[in-house]
Amino acid sequence: MSTSSTTLPSSGPLVGSRSFLSRLREGDEIVRLITFLFAASVVLITLLLVFELWQGSVLARHKFGFAFFATRVWDPNAGEFGALPFIFGTLVTSIVALLIAVPLGIGAAIFLAELAPARVSDTLEFFIDLLAAVPSVIYGLLGFLFVVPLMRDYIQPRLKDTLGFLPFFKGPAYGIGFLTAGIVLAIMVIPYIISVSREVLLSVPRDQREAALALGSTRWESTWKVVVPFARAGIMGSIFLALARALGETMAVTMVIGNTPAISASLFSPGYSIAAVIANEFSEATGDLYPQALIELGLVLFLLTFILNGLARILILATSQRGSGMGNA
C-alpha cells in the first residue's frame, strides 16, 4: 500500500478559469465539498483512534507511570498490572520470527529478482501475494493443530538432544511457547519480506550489475557484493515492515504461545504477547483499571507499529528513488 504515487504536476485544479458561481451552478463545488468531507473524515477517524487509546488508558497511565513497563506481575484479581511479560513475549517471538524469515525471505527475493526469468518470477510472485492474503486465524489453526504436535513430538526433543546445553532449549517440551509462536510468525511474514525486497532489488539499475560482471565477478558476487548493498536500505525497510506485522499479529500467536505471563530464557516455555493478552482478556475485563491497562497495552502496540511502519516507508522510498535517480536502463 505504500508504493510511491507519482502525482501528476497539476492533475488538480484545472478549473481556475471559471468563476466560483458558475462552478457552483455546475455542481463542482458541491462535489468538491462532499468528497472533501469523506477525505477529512479519514483523518478524523485516525485522530479519534489515537484519542480513544490515549483517553481510554488515562487512569492506568497515571496510576502506574513508567513502572507499568518494568513490572513482572500481572494479577487482575489483586489489581496488579505489569506489562513486562507481554512486552518480553512480543519481542522474543518477533525476534525468533525475523531470525528465520529474513534469510529465507531475502534468499527467495534474490532468486525472484536476479535469477528467475520474468515469467517464472511473476508467477511465483503471484503465489507469494496469495500467501500474504491467507488470514491469520488459518495460520493459527494450522499452528495449533499441526505445528504444535510436530514441535512437541519431534522438533523440541531433537533440539534438546543436540543443543540442550544452551539456555534457549531447556525445560519440558509442551509444543506451545515462544519458539512455536516465532516459527508460525516467520511463515506469516516471509511473503511481506519477499514482495518488498523483490521490488527493491528490481529497482537497482542494470549498469550496476553489468559493471560488476564486466570486472570479472561471478553472478553471485555481483548480486551479493553490488546489487544487495545498493538495495540495503530498502531491504531493511522490508524487514521493519515484517517486524511491524509480527509485533501486531494477534490470532496466530494467541493460539500457539501458551497464554501464560511468564518470562523465561527458554524458548520452549509458554509465554504471552501484548496482542494475545488483549484478545483473551479485553471482553471480560471488569472494573476501571483492568480494561484501561489493556488499552494502554494497545497504545504501546500502536506506537511501536507506527514508528516501524514510518521507518520502513522512508527506507523503501529512499532506495527506489536512488535506483530511478541513476537513470534505470
Add this chain to the structure above:
Amino acid sequence: MNPHLRWRKFVSNFMLTMTGLCAVVAVSVLFFILGYLVYYGGTSINWNFFTKLPAPVGETGGGMANAIVGSAKLLALATIFGVPFGFLGAIYLAEFSGSKVAFVVRYAADLLNGAPSIVIGIFAFSIAVHPFKQFSTLAGGFALGIMMIPITLRSTEEFLLAVPRTLREGAMALGASKWKTIATVIVPAAYRGILTAILLAFARVAGETAPLLFTALGNRYWSRGWTEPTASLPVMIYNYGLSPYEDWHRQAWAAGLVLLALILVINIVARAILSRGISVPR
C-alpha cells in the same frame, strides 16, 4: 582453470541454488496450507455444514449456518461503511485537493492501515460497543469497515491518478464541468482498478478475526437483526480450533477451507480483472 576461480564459481552456483530453494520453500507453504485444509476439511463440507446451527457441546454433527450468514452480514456492513469513505476520499485526493491536504490524508490512511487489527478492535469497542453496552453485528461491521477504508482509498487514488491527463483535458475542452468529467470520463476509465481495489480490501477483511472478538463477539444461535452479537466464520475457526473436541476440529478445518477458498478466489478474480483477463460489463 585455477582453483580459486573454480571455488568462486562453485560458491556462486551453490548460493544461487540456495536462493532458488528459499523461493520453492516459501511458495510451497501455500500449497501445503491448501492441501492440508482440503484433506482435513474437505470431508466435513456437506449440506449440514451450510444449513444447520452448531450442535450443543458434546453432540457431534451440526453446522455453521449462523456463522456463514453472520460473516455475510458483517462484510456487507463493512463494505457499505468502508467503501464510500475510501472511494470518495480518493476522488478528493486525486481530483481536487492540494498537495498538503493530500499528504495529511494519505498519512492518516497509512497510519490506519498499519494499525494492528487488535487495536482497531479496541477502537471499535470504545466507539460502537461500550456506549451501548451491547455487542452487535453493527459494531463488528464498523470495525471491519474501518479496516477497509485505507486500503480502498490508497489504491483507488493510484488508479485515478493513472488515468491519462489527455482524457481530462478532452472532457474539459468539450465543456464538461469538473464533476461531470469525473463521473463520466475519469471513474469509468479507472473502473477496473477501482473494482480490484474494493475486491482486495473485501478479501483482506473477510478473514479478520481479532477486531470481531469484542465487537461482534460470537453466538451459538441465529442473530436476529443487527443489534445482537453474531457468529462469524473466523471467530468460529478460532473457538472450534482451540476446543478439545475432535468433531469441532473437523468443522474448524471445513470453515477454514471455505474461508480460504473465498479469499483466494476473490484475490484471483481481482487480479484477473486488472490484467484484463476477464471482461466486466460496464
